[in-house]
Amino acid sequence: MVHLILYLFLFSVRVWDLRSSTLVGCRNMGSNITELKFSYDHRYILGTAGTTVNFWNAETSILENSITAEVDLASASLHPTHPLVLVGGINDLWVRVHDYRTGQQQGIYLIFNLNRLFKCIIHFDFF
Numbered sequence: 266m267v268h269l270i271l272y273l274f275l276f277s278v279r280v281w282d283l284r285s286s287t288l289v290g291c292r293n294m295g296s297n298i299t300e301l302k303f304s305y306d307h308r309y310i311l312g313t314a315g316t317t318v319n320f321w322n323a324e325t326s327i328l329e330n331s332i333t334a335e336v337d338l339a340s341a342s343l344h345p346t347h348p349l350v351l352v353g354g355i356n357d358l359w360v361r362v363h364d365y366r367t368g369q370q371q372g373i374y375l376i377f378n379l380n381r382l383f384k385c386i387i388h389f390d391f392f
Contacts, residue, residue, distance in 0.1 A: 278312065280326065290326055294319070296337075299355065304343045313338040318352060320365075332368040334361060 278301060280290040296315030303310055303323060310321045318341040320330040332341075336354035343350055348365035362372040 276314065292319075292321075292328075299338060300340050305345045309343065311341050311343065313341050313352075318350060330365065332363050332365070334363070335370070336361075 276294050276296060276298065278292045278294065278298065279288060280292075281287065282289045292312075294312060294314035295317070298312060298314045300313045301310065304320075307323055309329070310323050310326075312319045312321070316334050316337055318332045318334070318338060319328060320332075320343070321327065322329050332350055332352075334352050334354070336357065336359075338352050339355045340353045341350055343365065349371065350363045350365050352361050352363065353359075354361075358376045360374045360376055361370055362374075363370050
């Protein structure tokens with residue numbers, strides 16, 4: 266097992282091996298990074314920057330998928346059982362649902378209650 270730390274610097278993510286104190290990787294995101302997190306099962310690392318969501322394999326750090334939305338993104342979540350991605354924009358209260366495989370937008374929802382938005386992003390309770 267490799268012990269890593271992720272460091273966000275401007276438009277890039279730097280990955281360090283804590284045992285050897287060496288830089289093992291760097292990914293340029295192209296825009297300001299708004300979120301970086303593990304998927305529910307820790308299989309992927311999700312990163313949002315600008316209008317793009319990237320999905321890296323958490324074990325190999327290989328970019329496995331990328332989805333582009335219509336708006337600048339603040340957050341993204343991968344559905345635990347369906348190939349769906351839920352994204353939230355920075356400047357609006359719309360929640361967009363995209364197909365993980367094709368990247369196509371499947372739906373859009375206006376959220377009036379921010380508490381509901383939080384629950385939606387974490388639990389996908391719209392589905």
